[in-house]
Amino acid sequence: MTEATHTVKSYEQELEHLRSLMRQMGGLVERQTAQAVKAIVDGDDEAAIEPPELDPEVDELEREAEALAIRILALRSPMAVDLRTIVAALKITGDLERIGDYASSIARRAMKLDMEGGPSLVGLRSMGRLVQDNLRRAIDALANEDRDASVAVWQADAAVDELYTAMFRELMTYMMEDPRNIGTCIHLMFVAKNLERIGDHTTNIAERVYYAVTGEMLPSVRPRGGRGNMASLQS
Amino acid sequence: MTEATHTVKSYEQELEHLRSLMRQMGGLVERQTAQAVKAIVDGDDEAAIEPPELDPEVDELEREAEALAIRILALRSPMAVDLRTIVAALKITGDLERIGDYASSIARRAMKLDMEGGPSLVGLRSMGRLVQDNLRRAIDALANEDRDASVAVWQADAAVDELYTAMFRELMTYMMEDPRNIGTCIHLMFVAKNLERIGDHTTNIAERVYYAVTGEMLPSVRPRGGRGNMASLQS
Numbered sequence: 001m002t003e004a005t006h007t008v009k010s011y012e013q014e015l016e017h018l019r020s021l022m023r024q025m026g027g028l029v030e031r032q033t034a035q036a037v038k039a040i041v042d043g044d045d046e047a048a049i050e051p052p053e054l055d056p057e058v059d060e061l062e063r064e065a066e067a068l069a070i071r072i073l074a075l076r077s078p079m080a081v082d083l084r085t086i087v088a089a090l091k092i093t094g095d096l097e098r099i100g101d102y103a104s105s106i107a108r109r110a111m112k113l114d115m116e117g118g119p120s121l122v123g124l125r126s127m128g129r130l131v132q133d134n135l136r137r138a139i140d141a142l143a144n145e146d147r148d149a150s151v152a153v154w155q156a157d158a159a160v161d162e163l164y165t166a167m168f169r170e171l172m173t174y175m176m177e178d179p180r181n182i183g184t185c186i187h188l189m190f191v192a193k194n195l196e197r198i199g200d201h202t203t204n205i206a207e208r209v210y211y212a213v214t215g216e217m218l219p220s221v222r223p224r225g226g227r228g229n230m231a232s233l234q235s
Numbered sequence: 236m237t238e239a240t241h242t243v244k245s246y247e248q249e250l251e252h253l254r255s256l257m258r259q260m261g262g263l264v265e266r267q268t269a270q271a272v273k274a275i276v277d278g279d280d281e282a283a284i285e286p287p288e289l290d291p292e293v294d295e296l297e298r299e300a301e302a303l304a305i306r307i308l309a310l311r312s313p314m315a316v317d318l319r320t321i322v323a324a325l326k327i328t329g330d331l332e333r334i335g336d337y338a339s340s341i342a343r344r345a346m347k348l349d350m351e352g353g354p355s356l357v358g359l360r361s362m363g364r365l366v367q368d369n370l371r372r373a374i375d376a377l378a379n380e381d382r383d384a385s386v387a388v389w390q391a392d393a394a395v396d397e398l399y400t401a402m403f404r405e406l407m408t409y410m411m412e413d414p415r416n417i418g419t420c421i422h423l424m425f426v427a428k429n430l431e432r433i434g435d436h437t438t439n440i441a442e443r444v445y446y447a448v449t450g451e452m453l454p455s456v457r458p459r460g461g462r463g464n465m466a467s468l469q470s
Binding site for chain 1: 298301304305308309312314315318319322325326329407410411414417418421424425428452
């Protein structure tokens with residue numbers, strides 16, 4: 001009895017440790033994204049330093065989570081929701097790591113960007129806010145194993161796509177009007193693209209959380225915004 | 236004895252089925268990439284049709300492989316190299332699916348592209364060839380569980396980065412010279428970026444194969460090319 005209780009407790013502790021690694025990773029990646037958006041939208045060079053600096057820590061957490069997941073799989077033969085949680089963890093850490101990469105890429109661009117007389121950043125600000133907001137909600141859904149929240153995040157990405165399309169159109173116009181804007185606009189296009197990809201990975205996380213909690217997959221086609229005339233150019 | 240032999244055989248069959256799903260997925264994604272490169276470099280509109288059409292099949296294989304991996308984990312409690320192979324499969328299918336996405340994105344751009352009097356595609360041709368070549372070798376390394384081949388693929392990505400940097404520089408110059416080139420050049424920049432990302436995911440696959448086969452991780456920092464003066468703009 002004592003032995004069994006001990007084993008059960010230790011297994012629970014391992015799962016809790018895995019969840020805690022995911023929460024840590026989620027927190028870091030949220031921080032990277034927030035600082036990257038701040039760096040580009042507010043021209044805050046200080047904020048740009050942190051995201052790339054956090055990358056090795058995120059990578060290390062991914063490796064740690066994966067090693068722990070493998071250990072639990074090998075020693076505990078988890079079933080049902082536990083097994084799905086571990087498989088979800090293996091996939092979600094990959095998404096989180098990539099979100100961190102995109103945030104670092106945005107921050108590195110911010111450091112080089114001279115926005116003197118550049119295009120308006122209103123669209124980018126809205127996009128950054130929305131992407132951050134969705135990411136935070138996805139990470140909360142993950143931490144709370146919240147099915148409904150994961151569906152809400154999954155649906156919210158269409159608005160990110162719409163903002164991306166509008167921004168892309170604006171930047172194209174700006175470049176055409178004056179070729180001196182090309183360098184800045186290319187930077188901002190890639191920043192917008194990176195934000196859009198962060199949105200995609202956030203959606204992936206939401207899909208994974210939903211699957212881990214329910215054992216069901218969300219439909220493979222999700223609602224998408226921004227498929228207007230310019231869709232061919234910016235997709 | 237009969238019972239045990241039967242179980243062992245059936246377990247082996249399940250693992251073989253998982254490997255076969257990975258090979259199928261790899262083959263499809265290779266095909267998507269080859270057709271996408273052909274579409275853009277040879278202006279072959281026919282070739283551009285296939286990559287997006289194959290996307291649902293790739294997605295379906297990913298779901299199938301994942302469901303099978305979970306079934307094997309639940310029912311067979313695999314150990315050591317088998318367990319690592321299954322975990323690698325869960326991660327690699329994600330990379331393959333994303334490579335397919337990038338190939339489709341390239342193909343969709345190819346369909347819209349008017350290269351009449353556009354920039355030279357020599358750089359893109361080299362990049363496309365190299366990326367395809369690495370992808371094929373990574374998928375072979377996966378199929379053959381070949382440690383040395385996985386290391387070679389992992390090292391080869393530096394050359395892709397170098398070609399990307401050179402192409403990016405060329406396209407920037409071209410846009411600056413004549414703003415009428417902006418639309419085409421933006422397309423080509425995103426194509427080059429997508430190829431570079433396919434290279435990154437190919438490297439991830441190589442790292443996963445190495446880990447599955449050896450139980451060791453490759454160093455977290457791999458050799459990189461193309462970190463010249465323009466690195467800030469195109470990264």
